[in-house]
Structure formats: C-alpha cells, structure tokens
Amino acid sequence: MAEIRIGLVDSNELxxxxxxxxxxxxxxxxxxxxxxxxxxxLNRIADYLVDIIIVEKSQHGFAGSDFVSKLSKTLKExxxxxxxxxxxxxxxxxxxxxxxxxxAADEVGLDSSGSHxxxxxxxxxxxxxxxxVEFIREFGATQQKPVITRKLAESLxxxxxxxxxxxAGFLEGLxxxxxxxxxxxxxxxxxxxxxLLLSAGGFDSRGQLLISLRxxxx
Amino acid sequence: xxxxxxxxxxxxIVLFSSMxxxxxxxxxxxxxxxxxxxxxxxxxxxxxxSRKYSVISIFLIPVSTYLLATLSTNPFLELLLLASSVLLxxxxxxxLVRIGNIFLALISSVLVGLMLGYENTFVPALFGSTxxxxxxxxxxxxxxTVGTALLFGLAxxxxxxxxxxxxxxxxxxxxxxxxxxxxxxxxxxxKQNERLEIAKDLSELLVQRITSVVSVTEGGSYAIKxxxxxxxxxxxxxxxxxxxxxxxxxxxxxxxxxxxxxxLVKFRIADLDELSIAYRELGFNTVIEEQGKSFPLNDGxxxxxxxxxxxxxxxxxxHAPVGTEISINFLWVEDGLQVLIxxxxxxxxxxxxxxVGEIVEGYDVQDDLEALVSEFDxxxxxxxxxxxxxxxxxxxxxxVPGVGFTLSAIFPNLKSLANER
Numbered sequence: 001m002a003e004i005r006i007g008l009v010d011s012n013e014l015x016x017x018x019x020x021x022x023x024x025x026x027x028x029x030x031x032x033x034x035x036x037x038x039x040x041x042l043n044r045i046a047d048y049l050v051d052i053i054i055v056e057k058s059q060h061g062f063a064g065s066d067f068v069s070k071l072s073k074t075l076k077e078x079x080x081x082x083x084x085x086x087x088x089x090x091x092x093x094x095x096x097x098x099x100x101x102x103x104a105a106d107e108v109g110l111d112s113s114g115s116h117x118x119x120x121x122x123x124x125x126x127x128x129x130x131x132x133v134e135f136i137r138e139f140g141a142t143q144q145k146p147v148i149t150r151k152l153a154e155s156l157x158x159x160x161x162x163x164x165x166x167x168a169g170f171l172e173g174l175x176x177x178x179x180x181x182x183x184x185x186x187x188x189x190x191x192x193x194x195x196l197l198l199s200a201g202g203f204d205s206r207g208q209l210l211i212s213l214r215x216x217x218x
Numbered sequence: 219x220x221x222x223x224x225x226x227x228x229x230x231i232v233l234f235s236s237m238x239x240x241x242x243x244x245x246x247x248x249x250x251x252x253x254x255x256x257x258x259x260x261x262x263x264x265x266x267x268s269r270k271y272s273v274i275s276i277f278l279i280p281v282s283t284y285l286l287a288t289l290s291t292n293p294f295l296e297l298l299l300l301a302s303s304v305l306l307x308x309x310x311x312x313x314l315v316r317i318g319n320i321f322l323a324l325i326s327s328v329l330v331g332l333m334l335g336y337e338n339t340f341v342p343a344l345f346g347s348t349x350x351x352x353x354x355x356x357x358x359x360x361x362x363t364v365g366t367a368l369l370f371g372l373a374x375x376x377x378x379x380x381x382x383x384x385x386x387x388x389x390x391x392x393x394x395x396x397x398x399x400x401x402x403x404x405x406x407x408x409k410q411n412e413r414l415e416i417a418k419d420l421s422e423l424l425v426q427r428i429t430s431v432v433s434v435t436e437g438g439s440y441a442i443k444x445x446x447x448x449x450x451x452x453x454x455x456x457x458x459x460x461x462x463x464x465x466x467x468x469x470x471x472x473x474x475x476x477x478x479x480x481x482l483v484k485f486r487i488a489d490l491d492e493l494s495i496a497y498r499e500l501g502f503n504t505v506i507e508e509q510g511k512s513f514p515l516n517d518g519x520x521x522x523x524x525x526x527x528x529x530x531x532x533x534x535x536x537h538a539p540v541g542t543e544i545s546i547n548f549l550w551v552e553d554g555l556q557v558l559i560x561x562x563x564x565x566x567x568x569x570x571x572x573x574v575g576e577i578v579e580g581y582d583v584q585d586d587l588e589a590l591v592s593e594f595d596x597x598x599x600x601x602x603x604x605x606x607x608x609x610x611x612x613x614x615x616x617x618v619p620g621v622g623f624t625l626s627a628i629f630p631n632l633k634s635l636a637n638e639r
Contacts, residue, residue: 012426014459018433021441021452089425110429114436 004125007053008034009041009071010087011060015110019054022114029121038067045071046078052125057086057099057107065102072103072204084205085124093139096131101211103204106131126175128191130206133173140214148212152201166193171216220309220380223269231306235266242299249291257285261299268306272315275307276322283326287333297330297366301373308377316378323370331363394499401493401528408485408521413473420470427463434459485524487515490546497531501540504531510550513633522605523557523627526613529598530559530625538563538622539570554630561622568620602627609635 006023008031010016016034023029032050035041038059045053053075059067068086075082086099091109099107105124108117123129140146148156159167162183169179169190176194180187194206203209223230239262246254264278279300286296307319335358388396438452494504515523527546534544542563549556603613611629618624629635 012430012433014430014455014462015426015433017455018430018435018437021434021437021448025437025440025444089429110433114440 002028004029004052004121005050006031006121007048007050007082009036009038009053009059010034010056011036011038012056015056019117022118023121026118029118038062042067042070042074045074045082046080048080048082050082052083052085052105052121054085054087054108054121055104057088057095065098065104068099068104069102076103076204081127083124083127083129085121093135096135097139097143097211100131100136100205100207103208105129105205105207128176128194128206130170130173130210133171133210136210136214140211146212146214149201152197152212155197155200163193166190167197167213170194171210171213220377220384223306223310231266231269234302235262238262238265238299238302242296245292245295246290251289251291254290254292257282257290257296260285261296261303264300264303265306268303269310272307272311273318275303276311276315276319279304279319279322280326280329283329284333287330293330293334297369300326301369304370305373305377308374309381316374320374323374324367327363327366327370330366331359331361335359335362390499394496397492397496398500398532401489405485405525405528417470417474420466420473424463424466424470427459427466430459431456431463485521487520487523487548489524490527493528493531494546497535497544500535502531502534502538502542502544504544504546506546506548508548508550510548512548512550514636515632516636519609519629519632519636522609522611523555525605526557526602526625526627527559529602533598533625534559534561534563534623539567542566542622553633554628555632556629557627559625560618561624563622564617564619565621 006029008016008019010019013036016036020031020034023031033048035044038055038061041055053071055068055071057065057068062070065086068084072084075084084104086095086102086104086107088095088099088107088109090111091107095109096107106120106129108120110117112120156167162185165183166179166185166189169182174182176187176190179190194209198204198206198209201209201212203212219230219234223234239258242258242261243255246252246258260278260282264275264282267275267278282300282303283297286293286300290296304319304323308316311319336355338358387393434452434456438448438456441448441452490506494506497504530546531544534542538561542561543566544559544561547556547558547560549558599613599615606613606627606629609629610631611627613625613627615623615625
C-alpha cells in the first residue's frame, strides 16, 4: 500500500500534535511536515513533496477561505499536484462549500470522528477525487448561479461526442478509472479532458470545475 | 399652556376660564353694562367646558356670539376671548367635536357678519363713513364674516398645531431630556456591543482550546494502540490542553459576569457640544472650554472622557438646582489631558434659601478642612475611576465649600498611550 505523505498547516500546536499522532498511527499515512505560520507555508509550499496538505481554514491575517484559495493558486503555479484538505473546528455545509469553491478537495470538521477524518484524508488524497455530486447539486441550489468563462463555454461547445460522454461521467461523480472503463478508453484520455476543462475555466481543482458545471448535473 | 392643562385635571382650566371671565366682566363693567356679564359668563363657561365637555362648549360658541352681538358694548374684544374657547376645543376635542367646532365657528362668523356688520353701523363708522346704503351693509357683512372666520380659523389651527407639536415634537425641554436619554441608551448599546464582541473572541479561543483537547485525546487513542508507550506523553498533553480550555472558560465566565469592561466607541469629545446644548435647554448654563493643543485619542479614550463628562453632568442635574452654571475645561498639555467639571450648585441653592428669608451660614475652616480630606465615593464614581485607570488616569471629586463640586480627571500620559495602542 502506497503511503500518503501529508503536510499539516495549523497554528494550534496541540491540534497538530493530536492529529499528527493520529495520522502517524496509520500504516498508510505519514505526516512529513508541520507548519504553524501560514505565510511561511505559502512561501515554501511549492517545495513540499506531499500528496495532501491539511490546512486550518481560518488563518490569522486571511479572511474566510482566502488562505485556502492562495495556497491552491500557489500550488497550481508551481505545478505541485498536492491536494488541499481544509479543516475547520466545526463541520458545516457552507464551510465545506466555501472550501471546495476556494480550491480545496474537501473540508473536514475537527468535530467529526477520527475514523471519518482519516477516511476523508484517504479519499481526498486521490488525484481524481471530487466531493459527492449530491452535495454539490443540493447545496449548490442555495448558492449564487455559477459563471462560466467564455473560454470554458467554447471548450464545452466544441466537445466531441466521446468527450461529452466523459464529461457526463465526471458530472455523475465517476472516478477517472470508472469513467474510462465505461466507454473503454485509456484513463489518460479522461484525465486529459478534465485537465483541458480545468485550464479553460482557470480552475485550480476538480471541485471548482464541478461547482461551475453544477447546472448540468442530472 | 396646553401642556399645563393636559397635566392637571381641573385646576388650570378653572383658573384660565376664571381669568377669561373676569377679564370679560371687567370690560363690560368698565362700560357700566351689567347685562354684558351674561356674555362674560357664557364665554367663561365655554372655556371651562372646552377640555372635558367640549361637545357642550362648541354649542356655546354661537350662543356666546349671539349674546356678544346683542348685549356687549365691546363685541370685538369679547370675540377675541371667545376665540380662546375655539382654540381649546380644537386642541382637546375629538375628531367629531373638532369638525363640529369648525362648522359652528363658521356659523358664528356669519352671525357676527349679519348682526354686527349688516345690521350695525360699526364697520362704516370704523372707516369714517356715515352712509348706510345696502352696498355698505353687504360690504360690512362680508368684512366681518371673513374677519371672524379668519380669527376662528387661526384659533383652530393654533390649537391643533400646539397639541401636535406637544405630542410629536415636544417642548425644548422634552427634546433636551430625550437627547440625554438617547445618549445614555447609545452608551449602553455600545457597551453591550463591545461586550458581545469580546465574548465572541473569547468563545473562539475556547473553541480552539476544546478542539485541542479533542485532537490530543483522539490522536492519543489512535497512537496508544500503535505504541502503548506514548500513553504518558498523550495524557500530559491532554491534561495541559484541558487546563488551558478550563482557564479560557473561566475568563469567559468572569467576563460575562463582570461589570468592568471597555466599550466600543462611537462617542467623541466633540459630541459633548451637543450634550452641553441639551443641558442648557434644561436650565443648566453649560460651557465647554479648551486650552492647549489637542491630540488625537483612540476610540476607548474618547469614550472614557465622554463618559466622565456625561456622568458628571448627570450628577449635577441630579443634585444641583436649575440655573446652576457648569463649566467643562479641557486642559491639553504635551503628553496629557486634564478634564475639570465644575459647578456652583451649592452657591445657587444657598442664594435661593437666602431669597426666601432663610439664614444661611457661611462656610468655615472646618468646611475647608473637610473639603481637603474627605473623599466622595459611589458606584458611578468608582466605575469612572476604573475606566480612567485603564488609561493611567485618576479621578478626584471634591466639594468646594460654599460654591459647588469639582470633578477632576487627569491623564498624565494619554498621548503616549494613544500612540502605543
């Protein structure tokens, strides 16, 4: 089993201590760095060789989910494929939505159980992870209408039938593997299409793409 | 007058109607017109009934008009007095009565036009004419009808406006009281807002502490399964986290149950000008003077100074007689500020006692000594002292024998503190 390399950015030393103990107790997880200062984390993030970075969402000096958003952009610019998992003191749909919209793969509340916390890390560390389609559709209905850039709209218009099928699979919440298997193509083709759409929309994460295309969810 | 009548049950209206009656009687008696007293009685009764029994009062208007036109030697003066009854009904009557008042006042106007204008030579004589043609009669009728209608119209409008002003705008005194009460409420709201803000901050810290406890204990429970040797370390950390959470909870508890806290400020020293105007309206001659070059203060300091002056003024209002002079002095020095609030309440009270014949002894050495050594205390003063202490300030309240009280607030290094914060 491949080990998930984890980075932890949280200003609370005791939270880091507890969560590190928990994650290091798992055979498939290893916390490879901890950081308490968000600004230092932003400066060094490009060099971290990790699969997932768990960040405390509300950081001193950053409003709302700004820190997640900045971290996500920095990772993208550096070409670092690490995923971001936001953490918050309490679980809330609005908080989760904001984190995903800011570029995090998902959000986990520190009030959730340890097993849920660990399960979320394992899921979010996967390269093709996106939050449940049902959550995006249902909670998204209460949010502002998505704005699709012209470039993304043109890309969507020019999709070939097979690509449309791939996109439909993505919007159903299929993993890249399941999507590829369904129409018997290479997994790479699926990933390429999603990358193309991410680039056209200027998104940092698959979650942001899903949020922006939620009107097309069945 | 309207307020006076409204505040008491019968006394004002009895006095006012008596005054009208006596004045009217005097006019008639000056002309040796005894029968004219009937007119006076009719007008006085109309005024007397205008508040409680305004329905009867409005029917007395045309009756009095008829009587004054037929029996009075000075009908126009009597008409003026009758207008006071119209005014009072307009102020105190119900909607229906007020409509009746207008209607009957119009009838009375026509009656005056007919009886004093058409059938009388009074108006032509007023303009030096002796002619008594139909045209002159009609003109007299019109002039007196319109004139009387205007007089009654003014009375109706005046009565209604007085009451509306009293109810919806208030007298200058009402407005001053309202302004002071509004300022007090603003202070209270600001205080509660800040209290909430600080409680919110403390709650957030508490959430972090509790989260730490949960994280350490939960992480520990996983770690102990993998490495039982880590138990001691986990327990130590968990205990430390729990103690920190408990301490934070205690701070929140103390804060929510405490009474001394700083307020969020929307109050400025400049706002005191408005407050001094309000006190002047209440009869306290309040003057604000500034000496030296002022420097910017932070919000908390501004509020602190404002609150000191506000409470001092309240205190003067509570204990000193109306007419007391209050002076508020701001002495700005290089790094500090002194605020002096002085009043001459004792002096004024003594003068009033002397005026009514009381013997007031002057102050002696004992009074001077007491003034030097005695300290005033009380909940408000204690709160002000606590507030001033936040900014290294001290407050002293002293009695000036034979004069009044002085409150001095000294902030020796306010400027440095303002820059620090």
